[in-house]
């Protein structure tokens with residue numbers, strides 16, 4: 436594959452794009468003003484650790500990351516929950532590594548940077564660079580395949596149907612084609628289900644860990660899924676136009692000095708962190724700190740779901 440193209444342009448990532456689309460005001464707070472909640476939700480430590488285990492092929496690496504992101508709490512009740520979450524990482528990663536074939540060659544956790552282009556003129560944007568990190572890109576029998584790893588609490592037809600429209604993976608397929616001049620033949624989804632069993636009152640955390648690991652090992656068909664999805668060249672061309680339109684809308688807001696609110700998103704996903712600012716609560720600004728955006732490109736975080 437050819438070397439990456441890099442330029443000093445504002446980064447347009449899946450996270451920034453989806454935040455700005457969901458609520459332009461929220462995108463303005465986070466990506467223009469760089470405001471982050473003082474008490475930030477922890478990165479999803481189970482998913483992040485699972486990804487690390489898959490990337491390295493090593494359960495110990497997954498657990499080491501979990502321990503770094505989530506040190507063991509002193510409070511006993513919280514420590515029990517922590518031990519259960521750690522057991523999920525161990526059971527899920529062990530089962531995944533034993534279930535899924537690791538394709539030789541290719542690259543994992545690979546970053547891309549490609550200029551956005553105007554689909555009508557083919558000219559690169561003077562403002563934005565598309566950026567992100569791909570779980571894996573491998574050569575399977577002479578064809579390039581993207582690997583995408585997910586962990587989920589729900590695995591059903593609706594979940595799979597939604598993946599066909601998953602913008603994040605569409606972005607990755609588009610970016611990989613642009614950056615390396617290749618054609619992506621398919622996206623290989625590998626999905627691990629979160630556990631269906633819980634610690635009982637009679638069990639210690641250690642006993643639950645043992646039972647959980649055994650459950651992941653004995654019910655592989657229940658916990659692990661693997662399937663291909665495709666992105667047509669037409670859908671990637673449509674995505675290129677989507678991207679351009681979204682950035683032009685954002686630039687128009689920026690020129691106008693006004694970023695509209697989408698109040699239908701205020702209570703989604705447990706409530707918007709920026710509500711105190713939108714409500715004009717006294718002292719609301721003290722709830723935020725200045726923090727660089729796009730941490731998903733530099734930190735050990737899971738970026739999906």
Ligand code: SF4
Nearest residue numbers: 458696701707710713
């Ligand atoms: S509180 Fe509502 S309007 Fe304000 S930034 Fe959040 S989602 Fe947007």
